[in-house]
Amino acid sequence: MPATMPNTTVLIVDDSRVSRLVTRQHILARHADWTVVEAGTGEEALAKAPELQPQLVLLDVNMPGMGGVAAAEQMRKLLPQAHISLLTANVQEATRKRAQDLGIGFMEKPVTEERIARLIAPLEA
Amino acid sequence: MVELSELEHDALVEIFNIGVGQAAAAMSGIVGEEVTMSVPSITFLSRMEAAQLLEDAHRRGGNGQPGGERICGVSQHYEGAFQTEAILMFPEDKSLEIVRLMVGESVPLAELSEMEQEAMSEIGNIILNSCVGTLANIFQHELHGSLPVYQVGSSDEILDATGSRAETVVMMLHIDFILEKHQIHGYVAFILDVTALHDLKEQIDRYLARAMGQH
Amino acid sequence: MTDRLQLLESVLEAVSVGAVVLDGDGRIVLWNRWMSRHSGCASHKAVGTDLFELMPELRGGRVQAAVTQALRNNFSSLLSQTLNRSPFPLYASPAAETRGERMQQAVAITPLTLADSGRHCLIQLTDVSMAAGREKLLREQTELLRMQTFSDGLTGIANRRAFDVAIDREVRRAKRSGSMVSLLMIDIDSFKPYNDHYGHQQGDQCLIQVSSALQALLQRSVDMLARYGGEEFAVILPDNDPQQALQIARTLHERIVRLALPHEYTCGPDKQITVSIGVATLAADRHGDVAALIGAADHALYAAKRQGRNRIVVAPPELL
Numbered sequence: 001m002p003a004t005m006p007n008t009t010v011l012i013v014d015d016s017r018v019s020r021l022v023t024r025q026h027i028l029a030r031h032a033d034w035t036v037v038e039a040g041t042g043e044e045a046l047a048k049a050p051e052l053q054p055q056l057v058l059l060d061v062n063m064p065g066m067g068g069v070a071a072a073e074q075m076r077k078l079l080p081q082a083h084i085s086l087l088t089a090n091v092q093e094a095t096r097k098r099a100q101d102l103g104i105g106f107m108e109k110p111v112t113e114e115r116i117a118r119l120i121a122p123l124e125a
Numbered sequence: 126m127v128e129l130s131e132l133e134h135d136a137l138v139e140i141f142n143i144g145v146g147q148a149a150a151a152m153s154g155i156v157g158e159e160v161t162m163s164v165p166s167i168t169f170l171s172r173m174e175a176a177q178l179l180e181d182a183h184r185r186g187g188n189g190q191p192g193g194e195r196i197c198g199v200s201q202h203y204e205g206a207f208q209t210e211a212i213l214m215f216p217e218d219k220s221l222e223i224v225r226l227m228v229g230e231s232v233p234l235a236e237l238s239e240m241e242q243e244a245m246s247e248i249g250n251i252i253l254n255s256c257v258g259t260l261a262n263i264f265q266h267e268l269h270g271s272l273p274v275y276q277v278g279s280s281d282e283i284l285d286a287t288g289s290r291a292e293t294v295v296m297m298l299h300i301d302f303i304l305e306k307h308q309i310h311g312y313v314a315f316i317l318d319v320t321a322l323h324d325l326k327e328q329i330d331r332y333l334a335r336a337m338g339q340h
Numbered sequence: 341m342t343d344r345l346q347l348l349e350s351v352l353e354a355v356s357v358g359a360v361v362l363d364g365d366g367r368i369v370l371w372n373r374w375m376s377r378h379s380g381c382a383s384h385k386a387v388g389t390d391l392f393e394l395m396p397e398l399r400g401g402r403v404q405a406a407v408t409q410a411l412r413n414n415f416s417s418l419l420s421q422t423l424n425r426s427p428f429p430l431y432a433s434p435a436a437e438t439r440g441e442r443m444q445q446a447v448a449i450t451p452l453t454l455a456d457s458g459r460h461c462l463i464q465l466t467d468v469s470m471a472a473g474r475e476k477l478l479r480e481q482t483e484l485l486r487m488q489t490f491s492d493g494l495t496g497i498a499n500r501r502a503f504d505v506a507i508d509r510e511v512r513r514a515k516r517s518g519s520m521v522s523l524l525m526i527d528i529d530s531f532k533p534y535n536d537h538y539g540h541q542q543g544d545q546c547l548i549q550v551s552s553a554l555q556a557l558l559q560r561s562v563d564m565l566a567r568y569g570g571e572e573f574a575v576i577l578p579d580n581d582p583q584q585a586l587q588i589a590r591t592l593h594e595r596i597v598r599l600a601l602p603h604e605y606t607c608g609p610d611k612q613i614t615v616s617i618g619v620a621t622l623a624a625d626r627h628g629d630v631a632a633l634i635g636a637a638d639h640a641l642y643a644a645k646r647q648g649r650n651r652i653v654v655a656p657p658e659l660l
Contacts, residue, residue: 016139018132022336029338062142062163089146090161092153109143110263151405155423205414228422240475243446244422254415261413270415272448 008123009035009052013045013071014060014087019111023058023087026116042071049078056123058107061088061095069095072104083122087111129169133329136336137167140259141298141313148255152248152304156227161303162252168297172284175295175314179280182310183216194218198276198283199249203257206266207321211257212284213249213300215311217277220245226304246273256298256313264328284314292319358430358465364411364458366390375465378430378443395429403427403463406449410461419447421468428465444469492567494544495551503566503574510578511622511630518624522585524575525618525637526554526592529649531571533605534613546601546613547571553595557588574637582621582654589617589652607649614650616641620660628660636660 010027014020020038027036037052039045043065045057057075061068068086075084085105088095099106107119129137141164149162170178183194197220200212215223224241227248250273261268276283284295298313317325352359353373361370371386379386381394391407392399402424406417419427426442436443446468452460490502498506507523514521528534528550535543551565554573558565568574575592577585593615601613608614618641622633636655644653 016135016142018136018139018333018336021333025336025338062146062161089143090149090153092150092159094153094159109146110259151402155402201416224422238475238478240420240422240472243418243420247418247420247423250416250418254409254413254417258409258413258415267414269451270413272416272450273418 007035008056009037009054010056010058011037011039011045011049011052011054012058013039013042013063013068014058015040015063016060019060019087019109023111023116026111026113027120029113030116030120042066042068042074045071046074046078049075053079055082056120057082057084058119059084059086060109061086061090069098072099073102076102076104085119129326129329132333133326134167136329136333138164140263140332141167141256144256144259145252145300147259148252151251151255152227156229156304158305161301163301164298165301166299168299170295170297172293172295172316175297176280176284178297179214179284179312183280195277196280196283197245198278199246199253199273200276200283201250201253201257201273202271203268205268206261206264207268207324208318209257209321210316211253212314212316213252213311214280214283214314215309219309219311222307223248223302223304223309226307242275246275249273249275252300253313263332266328284316293317294319294322296322296325356467358428358463360386360391360463360465361452362391362407362411362461362463364460366392366407366411366461368394369460378432378467379428380431380437397429398427401427403447403449406447407461407463410449410451411459414451414453414459416448416450419445419449421446421472430465430467432467432469443467444472492551495548495567497551497555497573498564498566500566500568503564503568503576506564506566507574507576507630507634510576511633514578514622514624519579520581520621520623521633522577522580522582522619522621523633523637524577524585524589524592525568525620525634525641526573526575526615527617527641527645528571529608529614529616529645530603530606534603537605549599549601550596550613550615553599554592557592557595580621581623582619582657585619585621586652586654589619593617593652610650616644616649617652618642618644618655619652620655621657622660623657626657626660632660 012020012023024036027034037048039048042063059068059072072084072086083105085107086099087107087109089109091108096106105119107115145162145164149160153160179196195217196214197217198212198214200210203209203211224244228244254270257268257270294317296315296317300311300313302309302311356374358375358378359370359372360368360375363369367388367390368386371383376383386394392404398404402419406419409415409417421444426445427447428445430443430445431437432443446466448464450462452462454460490499491497492499510521534546551567551573555565558575562578564576566574577588596613596615599613602611603613604611618637618639620633620636620640622628636659639659640653640655644651
């Protein structure tokens with residue numbers, strides 16, 4: 001198991017409870033000592049972020065309210081050092097480019113062990 | 126009628142959202158524009174209730190035209206681990222809109238020409254394969270899918286044309302299709318018999334168990 | 341067994357569709373004569389090659405996605421000609437190839453599970469250029485017909501739809517160029533009693549004669565006479581001020597009087613067909629729009645009717 005920063009906190013933002021569950025499970029399977037916090041909307045995530053100061057934020061693109069992309073943009077301003085990544089099944093050039101311009105990562109759904117591993121890699125370095 | 130718990134329902138919605146999301150990406154590749162699709166909700170109904178739901182949706186959304194609007198349906202038959210008839214449905218004028226948007230034409234003809242019907246068949250093929258594919262992958266089951274069949278008619282005709290059987294349930298997905306600021310509502314209906322429905326529930330539970338780390 | 345095999349092979353080589361079969365690794369195991377003929381690639385060259393190496397342009401597209409769906413998920417896919425014009429580099433003839441004209445294709449990609457050798461993928465290709473050509477022709481003809489339906493079936497003058505388009509165009513043009521546009525609304529007096537007593541066929545004849553008479557007087561190509569409703573006509577007069585519009589209204593009115601079509605059942609004293617006319621002008625500096633112009637002309641027309649019919653009323657300028 002690669003060495004990691006202690007007390008790594010991950011914030012999972014997705015309106016689907018099951019999706020949050022699956023993502024949480026994959027992360028904890030790899031790093032049982034990490035703290036995983038959930039939010040059901042972009043607004044909720046932005047409210048929790050300042051106090052939480054997560055090192056990794058995963059946001060589903062397709063959410064009611066402000067949506068994942070807008071929330072990610074705001075999150076980037078709140079947490080300039082954090083790893084932020086969008087999750088979506090709908091991988092399009094336009095979205096990919098938008099994420100790149102914002103300095104935000106991009107992960108394809110469905111969430112798999114392999115994909116999570118690739119995503120978490122930078123934090124394990 | 127099989128009742129799903131909130132969590133099971135959530136799992137199904139999430140699975141289908143992934144499915145239509147991938148279909149949207151595929152269609153975006155075809156049309157070169159941003160396409161978004163989502164499944165806001167799923168309902169389980171009898172075939173009659175499903176036909177009624179479609180009728181009501183039309184009346185609410187339409188121009189109040191008498192005689193009911195026609196529905197365009199693209200259906201595919203899947204069999205293997207379980208059997209189902211999957212039907213993508215849009216009101217006729219919305220089908221026209223989607224095809225014209227995808228093809229990029231603006232000739233205002235009232236009905237879908239044969240070539241456009243074929244385009245609609247392909248759109249149905251992409252969406253249905255994507256939905257069922259995600260389902261099959263997550264459930265680790267295999268199904269064989271047929272080529273799409275295009276039909277247009279009343280909601281009764283579209284839902285009945287698959288052959289009447291006593292104990293069937295319709296799993297109805299509400300679909301949102303967004304392209305170029307056009308937002309179009311449609312449906313995907315899965316016709317399932319009671320056995321298939323039980324299989325589905327069982328598979329969802331297994332998937333949830335895996336998801337929660339219990340093997 | 342060999343006889344049957346020979347028979348099947350002959351059939352496959354003779355059919356007018358392309359048949360390609362890929363094995364589980366995407367390598368070509370069958371490439372029929374139709375494919376050889378239209379792709380320019382012989383069977384012995386194709387068989388054994390990865391399809392996407394033979395035709396690299398197919399990589400990353402719908403064809404590859406469909407092949408994957410067939411081999412991995414056991415799903416069938418349809419590639420319509422409308423959304424995928426010519427995915428494969430196929431040509432109807434050598435001449436077409438020289439011209440760079442690809443064949444329009446409909447493609448079906450389906451899984452094949454063979455007992456001994458596992459999952460394979462069948463690709464069927466059909467030449468749909470003719471069907472596509474036919475549809476194009478049909479479309480063009482329908483467009484032509486649509487354009488023709490800008491004329492009124494009975495009288496042959498412009499119909500309401502043409503009027504709606506024209507009035508919108510003229511008002512906008514007038515506003516852009518700072519000029520004025522006038523509108524006449526002409527209604528045949530007591531037309532319902534005419535129809536009731538003389539019958540609809542004669543009523544139709546009356547409409548034809550009235551519209552002909554009116555049309556004959558409107559010689560400027562920019563002036564438009566349209567059948568606005570059952571017995572109502574509209575005349576658009578670009579660049580006509582109120583005086584000019586009134587003059588034309590008088591001329592038209594007099595022309596109908598001189599037609600002297602008998603009408604025993606009219607309310608007025610003269611037992612013949614007459615018209616009431618409402619006149620309105622949208623001046624250059626006014627803010628009124630199409631609706632206001634039509635409303636004003638209508639208003640004037642009603643006034644003419646109320647005042648006894650068979651007369652012309654000009655809308656007061658304040659209405660616009």
